[in-house]
Each structure stands twice: as structure tokens, then as C-alpha cells.
Amino acid sequence: MGSLLIPLVGSLAAKAGDALVGELLRAWGLDKSRRKLERHLAAVQCILLDADVKSRTNPAVRRRINNLKTAAYHADDVLDDFRYEALRLGAAQIRPYSTARKMLSYFTTNSPVVFRLSMSRKMKDALEMIDELVVEMNNFHFLPHAEAPSIDHPQTHSRVNESEIVGRQNEKEQVVKILLGPLPQQQFQ
Template structure:
């Protein structure tokens, strides 16, 4: 059916918005109301997606709306990744004094710019979701009974299960680690963003880089 991947995408973003790591940073930066509103909007939308998908088969307007919602959901996922990254960075600083010294090269000014950009991006994507929720009311969508989804584990820490074997990411991880190690003696370090649509494993890759043996030995 049209846009059949939308429901799991929205569920994933809802889970990330409810993540304790994300909440800790949005509270610290004074944008937790925006995070909570985004979460509530998507929970509401999620309850109507089964009906939307059924109507999209015969209604081009609903089909277009679902495509726009999917794009907004991917955008929201990337925005929330920024907050999760900041929480992981702070954990790294607090856990290892030597690592705190190296990462402190990422200056306070850069942190303020990052904070301002991430907060503005959250507000922007929330405005888009607001608009889509308003548009959704004209379709007369209703909540349909559906099989209960598998529970998504709530993320509460940054540790990557060492017993878990990750396939297809070793080359990506090695490239990122080498780029980071090449600049370890610089006064100011370069930010290396990990970009991609929701669900491709950006956070997993970041955790693999953090836990890499070469990275730990260099610090």
C-alpha cells in the first residue's frame, strides 16, 4: 500500500522524542516544551495512519499528505539525533577526564552555535508537523483497530552492546575514526556530521566510533 513504511518511521521518531537522553538536553536548552509537543503530535498522527493509508489508495490528497509527513518525520529524526549526540558527548566528557581535555577543543562558542541551530531546527520541524496536523483534519481520519506494535525499547544510555555484531558498518566506522585521530593534536577539532534518513543507523555508527579500540588508546 502507498507509503507503507510511514507508520514504523513515525513510531521510531516518537520513541526517539521520548528518549531520556533527548529529554535531558531539551530540558537543559529550554526547548523541552517543543520536544513534548512534537511527541504528542506524532502520537496522535500515529493513531490515524492506518485509516490514512487506506484512504490514500483512492484519495490523491491523502497520498500527497502522507509523503509530506514522511519527509517531515525524517527531518524530525535528524533533529532529534542532534540532541542525542549532545547527550552522548556530555556522557563522554563526564566519564573520562582525558577525553574531556581533548573534546574541550570544541569551544564554548561552537557549542552555543550548535545549541542555537539544533533548537531552531526543532522549532522549524514542529511548525511543519503543526501544519500537517491541521491539514489532516479535513480528511476525516479515524483511529482504526490494528495489531499492537512490538514495544520499542526506551533508550536510556549510550552503551553499545559489545555482544552485538553489526554488519556493513566497519568500513564507515574505520573512516570516521581515522578522520578523528588525524586531528587529535589540533587546537580546534572539526565536526564530522553523520547524515541520512531515519533508521539507517546514524546513532549506531556514532556509538561504534566512540567504543572503537583505536579511539580509546589514543585518548
């Protein structure tokens, strides 16, 4: 359960540290919140291994892990929205709008002012959720790990280590003969 949370928190920490997102949050006065989110995520990463082990036997820890997962997904969505807005603003600088179109955008549902206010609120909400969970999880006295946990990824390529294949030499030779042998005569009508 928590083992799925470890890569999510790592990905979330990387998004919070993204230069593009950081630049936008700095411009909007939310850099302090972003740095606090990064610190909390680093603290969570250090205790996740122990929390995962304890969640197997303790239902209270399991609930906190599930709540943390929900909060992490919420924060991930918020950071994705910030990244999208930063990319949109960058594209708008490349292809500037007319003054009339800029003015009209302030009176639509996609108003930059409304977006900024709503996203600021969402960022603060996500940070408060994670804050509360970090405080609650500190009550469980998890053992911190100095380094972030590493994940072993399964093999995702088709290369085969031939030294691991045992007893298939005859079949291998037959397949090679079939593949390299003459093509069967095709009859055209």
C-alpha cells in the same frame, strides 16, 4: 506507502521519549517542544491506518502522507543529532577537557553555543512542519484507531516447522545420510 510510515512514526515517538534526549532538551529549555512533538506523533499514529487506506484513492491524502514522511525523516535526523550531542556531553564529563581546550571550542565551528542555537531552530522547524501537516490532515476527518497499529514481521530465523513440509521425506533421509555418512577418502599427494 503509509504502511512504511507507521514504523517510522513509532520509532520517532520512541526517540522523542528517550530519557537521554529528554534530559538534554529539558536542560536547553526545549522540553515543551519535545512533549508537543510526542503528542502530535501519537495523534498521527492513531490516524495512519485510515490515511493509508484513503491515500490509495485520494491524491491529496497521498501528498500529505509523503509530506509527513519527509517531516518525520527531518525530525528523526534532528532527534538523532540531539542524542549524539547528549552522548558526546556524557563522554566529555567522563574525560574532561582542559580549560584552554574548552575556551577554544567556543570559537570553532563545533561551538556548543552555535550547536544549541542551530539545533533549537531545527527542532522548532521540524515541529512546525508536523504541526502544519496535522492541521491539514485533520481536514480529511480520518477515523482514529484507539491503539497503535501492529506490524507483522516476517520470519527471520532458520527454524522450520516440520509439520508444514509435505512430500519431502525421501529427500530428507538422503540429506541426513549424506551428512552423517562416512567422509570420502581424501588422497594426499
